[in-house]
Amino acid sequence: MLNIIINQLDEDATEGALFASTGGEDLFAGTTATIAAISDSELTILNCGDSRTLIVGDPVDEKTWVQFVTRDHKPSDTLEQERLLANPDYSDPQCSMGKYWIKIGDYRYTLSRSLEGSFVTSKGIVSTPDVYKIDLKDVVKNTKSNCILIQASDGLFDVLDNEEVAKDAVNFRKAGLDAKECASQLARLALKKGTSDNVSVIAVYLD
Amino acid sequence: MLQEKPTRRISASEALKVATEVLAQDEMEVSKSTRKEKDGPYFHFVMEEMDICNLPLDANPDESVNQIDSGIYRQLHFVASFDRRASLGLILAEPGAELDLDDEYEYDELWLEATKISKPGDLFIRDIVKGGQADIMGIFEIGDRVAGIDQFEFRGFDQFVDILGSMPEKASSVVVHFDRKLRSSNAVNKKEKPSTVSIASHGAWSMKGLRKAQEDSFVLHEFDTTSGKVLLSGVFDGHGGDAASKSVAGLLPQMLSSEIAVYKYDTLTAMLENTWNKVCESYREGCVMLDSSCVADYGKCVYFNLIGSPMHVEHYH
Numbered sequence: 001m002l003n004i005i006i007n008q009l010d011e012d013a014t015e016g017a018l019f020a021s022t023g024g025e026d027l028f029a030g031t032t033a034t035i036a037a038i039s040d041s042e043l044t045i046l047n048c049g050d051s052r053t054l055i056v057g058d059p060v061d062e063k064t065w066v067q068f069v070t071r072d073h074k075p076s077d078t079l080e081q082e083r084l085l086a087n088p089d090y091s092d093p094q095c096s097m098g099k100y101w102i103k104i105g106d107y108r109y110t111l112s113r114s115l116e117g118s119f120v121t122s123k124g125i126v127s128t129p130d131v132y133k134i135d136l137k138d139v140v141k142n143t144k145s146n147c148i149l150i151q152a153s154d155g156l157f158d159v160l161d162n163e164e165v166a167k168d169a170v171n172f173r174k175a176g177l178d179a180k181e182c183a184s185q186l187a188r189l190a191l192k193k194g195t196s197d198n199v200s201v202i203a204v205y206l207d
Numbered sequence: 208m209l210q211e212k213p214t215r216r217i218s219a220s221e222a223l224k225v226a227t228e229v230l231a232q233d234e235m236e237v238s239k240s241t242r243k244e245k246d247g248p249y250f251h252f253v254m255e256e257m258d259i260c261n262l263p264l265d266a267n268p269d270e271s272v273n274q275i276d277s278g279i280y281r282q283l284h285f286v287a288s289f290d291r292r293a294s295l296g297l298i299l300a301e302p303g304a305e306l307d308l309d310d311e312y313e314y315d316e317l318w319l320e321a322t323k324i325s326k327p328g329d330l331f332i333r334d335i336v337k338g339g340q341a342d343i344m345g346i347f348e349i350g351d352r353v354a355g356i357d358q359f360e361f362r363g364f365d366q367f368v369d370i371l372g373s374m375p376e377k378a379s380s381v382v383v384h385f386d387r388k389l390r391s392s393n394a395v396n397k398k399e400k401p402s403t404v405s406i407a408s409h410g411a412w413s414m415k416g417l418r419k420a421q422e423d424s425f426v427l428h429e430f431d432t433t434s435g436k437v438l439l440s441g442v443f444d445g446h447g448g449d450a451a452s453k454s455v456a457g458l459l460p461q462m463l464s465s466e467i468a469v470y471k472y473d474t475l476t477a478m479l480e481n482t483w484n485k486v487c488e489s490y491r492e493g494c495v496m497l498d499s500s501c502v503a504d505y506g507k508c509v510y511f512n513l514i515g516s517p518m519h520v521e522h523y524h
Contacts (some may be wrong), residue, residue, distance in 0.1 A: 028451075029445060030445070031443045032444045034442050035440070035479065035483065036439070039434065039438075046483055051442050115455065116451075118491050133476050153423050178326070179408035180354055180411065186412075191416055195416055196418070198422055199414045200412070200425050201412050203409065204408075205407035205409065
């Protein structure tokens with residue numbers, strides 16, 4: 001049984017959970033979440049973990065294509081380190097060879113917040129989200145045109161940075177692709193760039 | 208198997224034993240080939256059902272809350288798995304294609320609305336065959352667009368049929384992705400309230416990539432609220448199996464729907480945050496209560512995921 005489990009879970013430094021040399025049987029599935037709810041012109045974004053929500057568009061000042069981005073909850077983030085170190089019950093973030101992780105039980109976690117089982121939650125990988133409330137009117141005003149809300153798992157952001165994603169998405173929209181095609185093109189691009197993770201992309205065109 | 212306390216639930220290996228026994232019993236009754244035919248779609252059905260947990264409303268007798276008129280949601284992107292041996296039970300057409308349908312075609316309005324903005328090669332549901340596979344599932348609407356098949360995109364009806372035909376011989380079911388448009392008439396809104404922001408187009412795409420398993424999940428739903436339509440979208444990147452990401456994708460829309468129905472006048476932000484916390488609690492408790500019985504057994508979800516595809520159950524004893 002254990003063999004099968006190990007086969008199923010790829011050992012990958014970019015993934016949330018890593019197997020330690022021993023491996024354990026109590027791995028509880030976990031998930032990050034980036035959620036957006038849009039009504040009229042009010043946008044609420046909830047983010048927990050290292051998936052991202054971006055708001056992009058043609059820049060007004062020609063500097064940046066990214067209007068808004070959520071903060072990744074990773075052990076390398078200073079705010080997250082402060083939070084973890086402040087609580088004696090929590091596992092401390094560790095670092096070697098430039099890679100950060102949190103060791104909990106038999107597993108290493110490369111993110112600092114996510115929805116996990118009770119044990120891992122009690123050790124500091126909490127599911128408390130960052131909540132953003134955004135007035136979309138301002139955002140749409142700040143972009144000349146082609147405002148897009150993009151949500152994606154880290155499979156996309158491992159190989160493309162925010163600016164690249166933003167520029168590509170805006171160009172896809174300008175080329176007449178609809179939102180589904182824009183999302184699928186971004187996912188394909190990530191695969192072409194060599195991502196080893198699952199890629200999920202949602203695009204919402206805003207006017 | 209459905210115990211509310213995770214500690215009282217049977218372990219994955221015990222569950223596997225039970226499943227093996229059940230399968231062995233089946234085998235005695237019916238020949239192996241016919242059973243296999245039934246199992247594929249059935250297991251897919253079980254997997255999909257597991258993601259959909261019916262939740263009770265927070266009972267609040269003081270408030271006369273009508274769940275029906277508020278909080279209803281439509282899934283804007285959904286996946287259906289069909290038995291490959293039978294017809295899909297859908298009549299698919301590209302916009303503008305001439306079809307031999309009854310003169311009095313009752314869905315013309317829906318059809319025209321859905322295909323108003325479309326591109327050559329887009330494929331829409333023109334009609335649903337009564338009693339067919341799709342009709343029984345009951346999740347389809349006229350005008351839903353076929354977004355992809357398995358992990359492939361396609362252009363036009365012919366290519367769709369080609370891909371359908373080129374599915375591996377062994378596959379007993381075929382997975383088809385659909386998406387649909389927002390109901391809210393954005394164009395009208397825009398004229399009435401020029402200051403509001405409208406959604407021009409929305410879409411999602413998810414790929415397994417080089418991984419062996421797809422652990423990501425996402426939601427794209429439209430909600431009816433008293434103050435208008437709400438679009439809910441989210442991406443969930445699962446690890447250690449897809450039990451968590453699939454559970455969240457299943458629970459979040461349902462719980463938000465209850466939340467909207469009960470707390471009509473609260474802000475969307477508060478409702479969403481509240482819902483997320485409830486989803487997390489439910490997941491950690493490992494089950495969701497419905498008439499004091501457990502409707503979502505995550506132990507079982509994990510169990511299915513650990514051994515990979517549910518089709519492999521019989522191989523691991």
